[in-house]
Amino acid sequence: MLKDSRIFVAGHTGLVGSAIYRQLQSSGYTNVIVKSSKELDLRQSEAVNHFFENNQPEYVFMAAAKVGGIYANYRYPVEFITDNLSIQLNIIQAAHRYQVTKLLFLGSSCIYPKHSEQPIREEYLLDGKLEPTNEPYAIAKIAGIKMCEAYNRQYGTDFISVMPTNIYGIQDNFNLESAHVLPALIRKIIEAKQSNTETVELWGTGKPRREFLFSDDLADACIYLMQKYSNQDIGEFVNVGTGEDIAIADLADIIAQAVGYTGRFVYNDSKPDGVSRKRLDVERMKKLGWEAQTSLTEGIARTVRWYEQQSEQAGAIRI
Template identity: 60%
Template sequence: MDLSSKIYVAGHRGLVGSAIVRKLEEKGYTNLVYRTSSELDLTDKNKVDSFFESEKPEYVFLAAAKVGGIVANNEYPADFIRDNLLIQTNVIDAAYRNGVQKLLFLGSTCIYPKFAPQPMNEDSLLTGILEPTNEPYAIAKIAGIKMCESYNRQYGTNYISVMPTNLYGPNDNFDLETSHVLPALIRKFHEAKLNETPTVEVWGTGKPRREFLYSDDLADASVYLMNTYEGNQFVNVGLGKDISIGELAEKIKAVVGYEGEIIYNTSKPDGTPRKLVDVTKLSEIGWEASISLDQGLKEAYDWFLTNIENATTVAK
C-alpha cells in the first residue's frame, strides 16, 4: 500500500477496526475511508454496493463483525450467523466487483475444533467438531475464509485471511451481557472495588486456558500482512503464550487494586478447555507480538478508566 492509497476500514469504531485506523495513521497513511453502521448498514447488499461503486477503495480491511462472549453467542445464535454471513458476503463480493486490489478478512480462532491439538495450527481447520457455544459464529467465519479462498481461485483476487486469538484493548466491549471474559473481568473488579463488594464471581472453574493479544498488536500484524503476505492459506495471529482464566482473574484483580475474594461459579460453562494458536507461520513471514499481557492489561484498564462513561456501550 502506498501512503496515499485509498483504504477502507470496515468496522472502524470497534476494538479491531479502531486499532487498525490508529496504526495506519501512525504509519502515515492519509487516505482512509470509513462509515459508522448508521451511515452504512453492511448487512444491506444494495447499500454496500453503492458505497463501493462511489468510493472505489483500493484496499479493504474487513474488521466489521457481530461479536460477543459465551452469553451473547448462546442467546443470539441466529443473529451471529446471519449478520456475519451477510456482512462478509456483501463486502467481499462488492470488493471483487469494484476492483479492490487487496482485501484482508479478519476471523477468529473459534474456527478451530473444540479439541484441536494445542497449539492450534492452521492445518487443523475442519478436522473436528466446533465448540457448541459459539458454533454459529465460527461457521460464519469459516465461510468467510472459504469465500476469500474461492474468489482467489476463481477470479484471481488477492484476498487474505487473518485469524487472531482472543483480543482486548481500547474500544473493547465492557457490557457484561455481551462482552468477552477479559473486559468483563475488568468491569467486574472495578465495580466491586468501588462498591466494596467482598467477592467477585468468575464463570466456570477458572481452569480453561486462553491466549490474549492486545488489539494494537493485531493492527500492526494486519498492516504488515497486507503489505507483505499473499496466499490462500490463512494466518494465525497471537502472542504464542496462554494463561488460565484463574490466573487472568488474579492479574486483573491486581491491576484494578481489588482486595476482595474471587468466587468461581462452576455451574457456568467453561467453553473450550484450551485455545493457544501456533504462530510459526506468522513468525516465518516476519512478525511477532511486542505487547506483553501485563503491559496490555494496564493500558486496557487505563483506557477503561478514561472512557468509563461510554465503555459499557458497544461502538456502532
C-alpha cells in the same frame, strides 16, 4: 499500499477496526475511508455496492462483525450467523466486482475444532466438531475464509485471511451481557473495588486456558500482512497471536493487581467453561517476520486505564 492509497476500514468503531484505523492514521496514511453502521449498513448489499462504486477503495480491512462472549452467542445465535454471513458476502462480492487490489478478512480462533491438538495449527480447520457455545459465529467465519479462497482460486484475487486469538484493548466492549471474558473481568473487578465488595463471582471453574493479544498488536500485524503477504505466497490463512496462554484464574489475578482490588474470586462451576484450552500455533506468522510486542500485563494495565478514564468521563464511576 501507498500512503495515499484508498483504504476502507470496515468496522472502524469496534475493538480491532478502531486499532487499525488509529495505526493507519498515525503511520501517515492520508486516504483512509470509514463509515459508521448508521451511515452504511454492511448487511445490505445494495448499500455496500453503492459505497464501493462511489469510493473505489483499493485496499479493504474487513474488521466489521457481530461479536460477543458465551452469553451473547448462546442468546442470539440467529444474529451471529446471519449478520456475519451477510456482511462477509456483501463486502467480498463488492471487492471483486469493483476490483479491489487486496482485501484482508479477519476471522477468529473459534473456527477451530473444540478438541484441537494444542497449539492449534492452521491446517486443523474442519478437522473436528466445533465448540457448541459459539458454533453459529464460527460457521460464519469459516464461510468467510472459504469465500476468500474461492474467489482467489476462480478469479485470481488477492484476498487474505487472518485468524487472531482472543483480542482485548482500547475500545473494547465492556457490556456484561455481550463482552468477552477479559473485558468482562475488568468491569466486574473495577465495580467490586468501587463498591467495596469482598468477593467477585466468575463463570466456570477458572481452569480453562486462553491466549490473549492486545488489539494494537493485531492492528500492527494486519497492516504488516497487507504490505508483506500475498495469498499467492503460501495460499493459506495465517494465525495471529502470542503463542502463550494463561488460566482464567491467573488472568483474574493480573487484572485485580492492575485495578488494585484485594478481594477474592468465587467460581460458579454451574456455568460453562467452553473449551478447556485454546492456544494458537503462530510459527507461520513468525516466519513471515512478525511477532507480538505487548506483554499481557502491560496490555491489561493500558486497557484498565482506558476503561477507568472512559467511565470517569461518563460519570459511571469515580476512581
